[in-house]
Amino acid sequence: MNNIFRHLIFPDRCVACDKVLDFNRRKRGFCEECARDIRYAIEPVCKMCGKSIVDSNGELCEDCRRRRHYFVQSKGVYVYEGGIKSAMYRFKYSNRRCYKYTFSRDAVLMHSSWIKDRRIDAIVPVPMYPKKKRQRGYNQAEVIAVQLSKELDIPVYCDIVTRNRLTTPMKGLNDKERQKNLKNAFNFCKKGLQLKRVLLVDDIYTTGSTLDSVAKVLLEGGIKEVYGLCLCVGRGYSGVS
Numbered sequence: 001m002n003n004i005f006r007h008l009i010f011p012d013r014c015v016a017c018d019k020v021l022d023f024n025r026r027k028r029g030f031c032e033e034c035a036r037d038i039r040y041a042i043e044p045v046c047k048m049c050g051k052s053i054v055d056s057n058g059e060l061c062e063d064c065r066r067r068r069h070y071f072v073q074s075k076g077v078y079v080y081e082g083g084i085k086s087a088m089y090r091f092k093y094s095n096r097r098c099y100k101y102t103f104s105r106d107a108v109l110m111h112s113s114w115i116k117d118r119r120i121d122a123i124v125p126v127p128m129y130p131k132k133k134r135q136r137g138y139n140q141a142e143v144i145a146v147q148l149s150k151e152l153d154i155p156v157y158c159d160i161v162t163r164n165r166l167t168t169p170m171k172g173l174n175d176k177e178r179q180k181n182l183k184n185a186f187n188f189c190k191k192g193l194q195l196k197r198v199l200l201v202d203d204i205y206t207t208g209s210t211l212d213s214v215a216k217v218l219l220e221g222g223i224k225e226v227y228g229l230c231l232c233v234g235r236g237y238s239g240v241s
Helices: 003-009 032-037 062-066 083-093 097-118 130-136 140-152 175-182 209-220
Strands: 073-079 122-125 161-163 186-188 197-205 225-233
Touching: 073 097, 073 197, 083 097, 083 197, 083 225, 097 140, 097 197, 097 225, 122 140, 140 197, 161 209, 175 209, 186 209, 197 209, 209 225
Parallel strands: 073 225, 122 197, 197 225
Antiparallel strands: 161 186
């Protein structure tokens, strides 16, 4: 089946607005209108968590100035606003696993050099509680991690860390509530692995509580350094006047 015929029968849709893409934009992921509105997590960003920050004179966002993280550094791909919010909802809840190609492509374009410089030994997705994964049919962080593994030629380990209990949805919780909610929620279950540096992959970064909780378990399991890569990050403030 040639590409034009396939597109007529199974048209590619814009990741952001879900409209059918013109044939010449099918590999770009976004329609022309949405492509103008997508905000990528590019400088100025927090040097620790990758959040977009307003003040280019500050190196850290206000959250990262206040707390210690277990990960060394994390990067984001998109600012979590506008059409990307709708895209993430469909990716997580409407089985749009095909979005992985657009998301991973943009992640590689933006951060492959950074990942290479970190000398990452393995990619690890933030795990989902098994019952929840069965209900949804997939773990969106794992979908992205597997695709990144293929594009970056770095092995992916989806079973190093497990989620051992169902936690309360994080939306609406403050930072302290998030940390309490995730306490003892993860287990390291692969002993003897000779891995020094791990790239932890998740979909959305808000305060860093989830990334920190999993990073802590990885460090306790013998991993030397944990880095993060999240598809979406919020906007932060540098805390510098």
